[in-house]
Amino acid sequence: MSRARTAWLFLTPALLVLGVFFFVPVLGALGLSLTDYDLYALADLRNLRFVGLHNYWELLQRPLFWTALGNTFYFVVVGVPLSIGASLGTALLLNSPLARMKSFHRTVLFAPVVTTVVAVAVIWRYLFNTRYGLVNHALAVLGLNPVDWLGDPHWAMPTIIAFAVWKNFGYNMIILLAGLQAIAPELYEAARIDGASRWRQFRHITLPMLRPTMVLVMVLTVAGYFQLFAEPYVMTEGGPLQSTVSILYLMYDDGFKWWNFGVASAVAFALFGIILAVTVLLLRLTRRGATA
């Protein structure tokens, strides 16, 4: 009896913080999304009206919402495979018995992860500057034409994706490296004795053994990449031609620029719903793949 009371006393500070500053607001967001909370309601709560699913319905008819949705999916669908590919590639290199100076390389490859998004996004803005950027200079040296990386609606999102891959690949690299190191060396030993090539060892030992780690990494990365915000905020301000407006960027603008909290909450819940649906779908697909 007294043990249980102690437990709850120990839990109280954390549960209080999470409850007041996270769980209640999440429920509040659901409530807000069903109202027309705006600048007038902010001034005087009597102006608040319940509007049901109106905000969601409006959202579906708003071209900018679909643009933001499309941009965010573009970022996730292209960015996540590239990101995990870079993580797996570097993890395999670090795990190779031929590699030298492993801890040095690991430290350096992981460094971008701990840096501040805003600060490194600013660096990339200059590196990809059309006139004075080193990237275009390198292209010129190779005899290629300069690209207006962040000013061309076709190139802005790819540039942001390249930035995100550079910034984030180290995180999954560490997780995948641990996964690789957990594979029993006897498996490779046996395969070598049977005369299996490097590629077949990778295909039939490494990949299947790494599968649980890969699923975890994929789910976490997809959820993270859906929350794109700081990169377009700093690098492009959503432009050019709204080609880098993400769902969260839209939520931020609706909420904190135009003070339409009702609409912005609907955007936030739409994002939550999408992340939840995609996560469930991914887990289903990978589970089915495992039994097949």
Added chain:
Amino acid sequence: MNPRLARWLVNGALFGCAAVAVLPLLWMLSASLMPAGSASSLPPPLLPAQPTLDNYRALFARAGMGRYLLNSLVISGAIAALALVCNLMAGYAFAKLRFAGRERLFRALIGALLIPAQVAMLPLFLLLKYAGLINSYAGAIVPGMATLFGIYLVREFARSVPDELLEAARIDGAGEWRIFVQIMLPLLKPIMVTLTVFTFLAAWNDFMWPLIVLTGQEHYTLPLALASLAREHSEDTELMMAGSVVTVLPVLVLYLALQRHYLQGLLLGSVKG
């Protein structure tokens, strides 16, 4: 394949990747030491012809960087300290103290990890507005005082402590609080370091919530100041790079000093999940 060639390929690729990872950071450092205006010339210089600290002087003297640095330190430090206390206590309770519904409550909390933090931000803003905490240190700090991830991390670690140790202390008549402070905390030291580094870095690098809640320049953290500078002074490459160095250097140094702890936390937090 020729083993010698294979070794060359593997190490060459590793060096190439490491170079890509670190070159933007080295260029940042180099450009921050260039005289104003000289980074924007053709061909773009890689190294400063005459290294100078003028940009750093300008940042601290004119742009108020000292204030932003202090804000970042205060907010991240407070979050790291308070979250450490809350997460340690909760993680310990979930790992070692029995009570009805423990597993169910824990699973519910872990399930909540799926909810993106941004969903809570709009009502949280209103809540803090009615509490009068908008544009204050407290507004930036309070939502970070406990984290689901931190509780999970402590629980994973604390579970490895044998129950007999705690039972023996109970039989000796030690109170629950004393058991936590005198027996548990010394054993939790490694995870305390890991958790502190993790929370501090996350708070230091955080952007969206501070951007929402800190509306006045006098409370800006470094990322906010940098984002706002980038919009006003986008032509001053060298000044901006000095600002980036000031923002990134503290976390890079912290990471290099405590790398082992940081990576341990990362693995404990994800592989077992």
